[in-house]
Amino acid sequence: MAHWGKEVRFPYLDERLVRWAVETPAWETCDFANGEDISGVEAVKRVLRLLALELGMEGVTREKKRAVDTVRRKDCKDGNQQGQ
Incomplete structure (x- = not known):
């Protein structure tokens, strides 16, 4: 599914990732106590x-979390809307 050149992806719907997440204890997957200090990842x-x-894909690991519609609104404000 793509619109205005934006492709929507749902990595959390990948069956292998979901299976791994369900089978792995939460304390191993979350690790919120360490913040960014160990892995350098938010x-x-x-x-x-x-x-x-x-x-x-190191650049992706540093990107701020944002919704697709937020990106689309910014593009529209900047005049990047396709089809006009």
Whole structure:
């Protein structure tokens, strides 16, 4: 599903990731007590950020969490709306 050049992805719906998350104890997956000091990765969506880091997508691990509609509104304000 894509609109205005934005592709929506739902990594938390991947069956392998869901299975791993259900089978792994919460204290191993969350680790909120350590903040950014150990991995250098923000605690919000840490599992996905660490996976991106492992896959060589370091830039993605530093991006701020935001909703797709927030990105779209910004593009519209900047005049980047397609189809006009």
